[in-house]
Amino acid sequence: MRFLHTADWHLGRSFHGASLIDAQAAWVDWLVDTARESRPDAVLVSGDVYDRALPPVDAVRLADDALKRLVEVAPVVMISGNHDSATRLGFGAGMFADAGLHLRTDVSQIGDPVVVGQAAIYGIPYLEPDVARPLLGVEARGHGPVMAAAMERVRADLATRPNVTRAVVLAHAFVAGGAESSSERDLAVGGAASIPGSIFAGVDYVALGHLHAPQRVGGRARYAGSPVAFSFSEAGHAKSVALVDLDGAVPAVELLPCPVARPLAVLRGELETLLADPALTGAEDAWVQVTLTDAARPAEAMERLRARFPHAVVLAFEPSGVVARSEESYAVRLRGLDDRELAAAFVEDVRGAGPSAAEQRLLDDALSAHRVAEAVS
Known part of the structure; x- marks a missing residue:
């Protein structure tokens, strides 16, 4: 099984007042070409598709173009991030699934995987704790408890599937140990925003979004990182997407360098x-x-x-x-x-x-x- 993992597109974002839409459009062209060449079984998009809940028109058009071309290559599994409006991004999810675009923006869908070959792909959208707690039956406040409850739903469904099933989870969160930059929005006010990597135990690969530097956290979890830089704190980042093969016991990951429109x-x-x-x-x-x-x-x-x-x-x-x-x-x-x-x-x-x-x-x-x-x- 092969997956192309990307995240944090932030379509519609500017760089110190300068539009990035041309650079993002060039990256989309590259991503589509890369998908065609690498022939993944699915493309994973781990949230923050847009930079804000009400994205500008040119950002929506670019997302539409990107997804239309990507689903011609392979199924796309996408979750909402903390910058996205889950309701707006999830519009038409039922219809889009028939075309190969699988949107996971609703808490109720966490235990409902997208099955591709022998892989069950679970999408956990960004969970704002005070919104997700009643939906997940959680009393304790914080990111850790709601993510733990979400993973309980994942494991409950996984237990009903054949032992040969490979489990992949998409999540948008701050996992402890990850390296931050100044261009990410904080996930908590006056409290701990991070969650332990151990929450994802028992999963073959965790496709993370939120942090903008490509990096591994824990044994099987990885941040894809953003495709372009959004602040000077990212000057040392080597932007990439992750090509993940799950044929062996441990994920084999190849980082494919993204084009740099302007260093x-x-x-x-x-x-x-x-x-x-x-x-x-x-x-x-x-x-x-x-x-x-x-x-x-x-x-x-x-x-x-x-x-x-x-x-x-x-x-x-x-x-x-x-x-x-x-x-x-x-x-x-x-x-x-x-x-x-x-x-x-x-x-x-x-x-x-x-x-x-x-x-x-x-x-x-x-x-x-x-x-x-x-x-x-």
């Missing part, structure tokens, strides 16, 4: 040095993040940088030997904060003191309610 470059130094350094020629066609270390802020720094690096999109100043000043721009001070930290920073900025414990609980409840509303929208 990332992270530069640091004094302005004049960066403009003159011949070793930086390769960065001239890249998305560029620059940190200038000049003792004094150079005039028209971004304009001068873009004369050499046309795709410079981020500029920061960290003068050598100077402690960063508290009056630096609000945007710089908030960069990299998660939703919870951002809300607390706003309170502190407005009144000069952070939220009290009671106020933090109110903020957490508000953020959790927003996540729940978004998950069911």
Whole structure:
């Protein structure tokens, strides 16, 4: 049995204000060609097909084109991620299954696998704990309990199947030990978002989505990673899709490198040095993040940088030997904060003191309610 595993397309996302739709369309062409050449028994898409619950029209058109061509090659099994609207992504699931597109966006479908040859493929959509708990009969709060309950349904169905059946699970979650980047949305507010890899025990392969770096977690679980980079924290990623063979006792995985539409470059130094350094020629066609270390802020720094690096999109100043000043721009001070930290920073900025414990609980409840509303929208 052979599977092509991909995830985290995030169609409709931009890169520092620049559209990525052309790069994503080129990647879709490559993915379809790769599927035709590798001849998988199924294509696995582990969530975050779109970047938001209400994706732009060009993103929907691209997804439609991608899936229409992929199902001509092999059945496609797709789950919803935390960025997707499960209801909208799952529209027409019953009809699409007849065409080879198997959507798993509903908790009630977790124990209902897509059977391909001798493999039972179980799709576990992203489970927002407070939404999924009553549906799964779980009292405890958190990602771990709801995922454990979902896997109980998987194992219950698997126990009814022949011993030769290979079990594959798609899931969109943060498994402990995975390496994060700044472009993923946090899955929890004020609580543990990760789940232990042991939850998936007894499965031949776990096709994960959520983290954007391709990586293995545990013995049989793997993140496919995103097909293109969405932040400079991904500058060191080698984007790929996973070609998985389950013919042996242990999954054999080949990572197929994705095409790079535009590389990332992270530069640091004094302005004049960066403009003159011949070793930086390769960065001239890249998305560029620059940190200038000049003792004094150079005039028209971004304009001068873009004369050499046309795709410079981020500029920061960290003068050598100077402690960063508290009056630096609000945007710089908030960069990299998660939703919870951002809300607390706003309170502190407005009144000069952070939220009290009671106020933090109110903020957490508000953020959790927003996540729940978004998950069911």
